[in-house]
Amino acid sequence: MPLVSAPLGLRAVDLRDAGERARLDAFVRAHPEGTPFHLSAWGEAVAEGCGQRSHMIVAERADGSLAGMLPLTEIRSRLFGAALVSNGFAVDGGILAEADAAIRPLGEAAWALAEKLGCPTLEMRGGPVEGPEWTLDDQIYLGFVRPLAASDEAELAAIPRKQRAEVRKALDKDLAIVTGRHQTDARDHYAIYAESVRNLGTPVFPARLFRAALREFGDSADILTVRSEGKPVASVLSLYMNGTVYPYWGGGTHAARALRANDRMYFALMSHARERGCTHFDFGRSKAGTGPAAFKKNWGFQGVPLLYAKRAGVGGVPREINPLDPRYRLKIEAWKKLPLWAANRIGPLISKGLG
Numbered sequence: 001m002p003l004v005s006a007p008l009g010l011r012a013v014d015l016r017d018a019g020e021r022a023r024l025d026a027f028v029r030a031h032p033e034g035t036p037f038h039l040s041a042w043g044e045a046v047a048e049g050c051g052q053r054s055h056m057i058v059a060e061r062a063d064g065s066l067a068g069m070l071p072l073t074e075i076r077s078r079l080f081g082a083a084l085v086s087n088g089f090a091v092d093g094g095i096l097a098e099a100d101a102a103i104r105p106l107g108e109a110a111w112a113l114a115e116k117l118g119c120p121t122l123e124m125r126g127g128p129v130e131g132p133e134w135t136l137d138d139q140i141y142l143g144f145v146r147p148l149a150a151s152d153e154a155e156l157a158a159i160p161r162k163q164r165a166e167v168r169k170a171l172d173k174d175l176a177i178v179t180g181r182h183q184t185d186a187r188d189h190y191a192i193y194a195e196s197v198r199n200l201g202t203p204v205f206p207a208r209l210f211r212a213a214l215r216e217f218g219d220s221a222d223i224l225t226v227r228s229e230g231k232p233v234a235s236v237l238s239l240y241m242n243g244t245v246y247p248y249w250g251g252g253t254h255a256a257r258a259l260r261a262n263d264r265m266y267f268a269l270m271s272h273a274r275e276r277g278c279t280h281f282d283f284g285r286s287k288a289g290t291g292p293a294a295f296k297k298n299w300g301f302q303g304v305p306l307l308y309a310k311r312a313g314v315g316g317v318p319r320e321i322n323p324l325d326p327r328y329r330l331k332i333e334a335w336k337k338l339p340l341w342a343a344n345r346i347g348p349l350i351s352k353g354l355g
Contacts, residue, residue, distance in 0.1 A: 007062040008102055010109045015040055015056055024056065027066045028096065029242060033127070036239040036246055037090035038071055041216035046073055046089050049209025050352035055084075057109050059102035068102030070095050070110055070127075074117055077353020083121040083319045084114040088355040089209070091141075091285040094127020094309075104130040111311055121319040124309040134309045135318060142303030144283035144296040145244075148274050155270055163298040167267050170260035176227040177268045181214050185223040189235040189249075192225075194344050196251025201332030203347030203354075210237060210249065224269050226252075226261045234261035236269060244280040245273035266299070287322075321354055 013020050021040040028034035036042060043054030052073050059068040073088025087093030095106050107129050114122045129136075149155040156164055178185070186207075194204040214221050217239055226234040236250030247269055252262045270281055283301050286293035293303055310318035335343065 008059050008067055008099070008105060009062075010057060010059055010105055012113075013056040013058055015043060015054060023066070024058070024069055027069060031096045031098070033096060034242070035090075035092045035126075036217070036220070036241045037087045037092045037125075038069075038096055039217075039241075040071075041220075042087060042090060042213075043071055043073065045209065045212040045216045046087075049206055049212040050089065050355075052076065052088055052352070052355065054088075055113060057106060057113070059097070059099075059106055061099075067099040068095060068097035068106050070106045072110060072113070073355060074119065075353065075355035077355075079350060080321055080353050080355075081121070081319055082117070082119045083123055083355060084110065084117060084119040085123040085355050086110070086125060086127070089205070090125060091143075091306075092126045094124040095129070096127065103128050107131065107134075107311075114311075115313070120312055120316050122311040123319070126306065126308070129309045134311050136307060136309050138305040138307045140287055140322065141285045141306040141308065142288050142293055143285050143306045144293075144301035144303055145280060146283075146301050148270055148279055148281050151274075152267075152271050155267070159300050160298060163263075163300075166260060166263050170264035170267065173259055173264070174228070175233075175259065175261060175264050176230075177224065177264070177272075178227060179222055179224045179272055181222045185225065186211055186214060188225055188232040189223045189237055192232055192235040192253055193237075193249055193251045194347070195253050195340055198338065198340055198343040198347070199254070199336060201335040203335065203351040204344060205249075205351045206348035209352075213237070213239075224265060224272060226256075226259075226265045226268070228255065228259050228261065231255075233259055234265045236265055238269060238273075240273070240276060240278065243278050244282050245269065245276070245278045246282045246284065248284065 025039050028038040047054045052075055055072040057070045061067050071087050073085050075083045075085055075088055095103055097103050111122055149158045190207050197204050220240045223237050225232050234252035234256045236247045239246040256262055283296045312318045
């Protein structure tokens with residue numbers, strides 16, 4: 001990467017260098033806007049799990065200290081085209097900067113890399129951008145984060161009345177909670193998650209992505225599963241960072257609805273996260289005006305617009321993979337009707353190119 005005007009310089013980082021990874025991860029953990037999706041572990045998990053290539057660009061001061069960084073995933077798909085995304089398969093990412101002077105140079109360096117790689121679209125899922133070249137959108141997605149209460153009783157009281165009643169009904173049912181990160185936990189979680197996303201009309205990610213995330217994040221990731229009569233019915237894989245729990249991949253079987261297993265799952269995760277020392281619960285993103293967004297609001301989370309940015313070349317049109325796009329409606333309805341075995345076989349081949 002070429003140098004920018006002093007005192008900042010830009011360069012690409014070799015993520016195979018353990019020392020560089022440790023340095024970058026320390027920067028992410030110390031930054032107030034840092035997320036698990038900025039960590040090198042995320043890029044490594046995506047690279048292994050989905051076969052996509054991870055990149056990292058940093059801005060450094062004259063003394064070698066970091067002024068900013070930008071993790072990127074090079075996405076290639078025969079169905080959805082090519083794009084450079086920060087960060088791939090994540091709901092967050094984008095530029096992390098300690099100095100405003102690093103923002104525009106990092107964005108320009110990312111665009112130069114996208115052109116070099118033949119990616120017609122550059123996507124930023126969060127973080128600042130500067131310049132008229134970007135198309136900004138804060139209308140599609142909402143983020144949901146709130147503090148955890150001090151106890152289970154206080155947590156119940158913090159949940160709005162209607163949803164609190166549902167949680168109490170779930171607590172009255174004979175459901176068991178199991179938390180772990182072993183092979184059996186991963187197997188049960190994947191089976192549940194795959195059924196859940198098929199029912200929503202979405203292709204499931206490759207199983208190796210979940211295995212890679214568990215390995216790369218180590219003790220900063222685990223799986224919580226709800227069982228009814230010994231059978232797993234709801235499960236969520238969560239990430240942990242800086243006192244926040246991120247329930248990222250979760251779902252339930254068809255039986256989970258009548259059992260209120262999803263309500264039990266998230267309430268149990270709040271308790272589990274509190275025991276781990278967490279103070280905040282990040283419920284992730286949902287599209288404005290959808291059922292998932294309403295579900296999170298019912299739990300007492302207020303949706304905050306997320307700012308995403310895209311860039312394409314002159315005369316180009318940015319990649320569009322929003323499932324709410326009318327072009328995908330019939331495909332989604334057809335996917336819901338697929339036999340589960342077929343969806344699980346075909347889904348990973350499609351989803352690894354979505355990013």
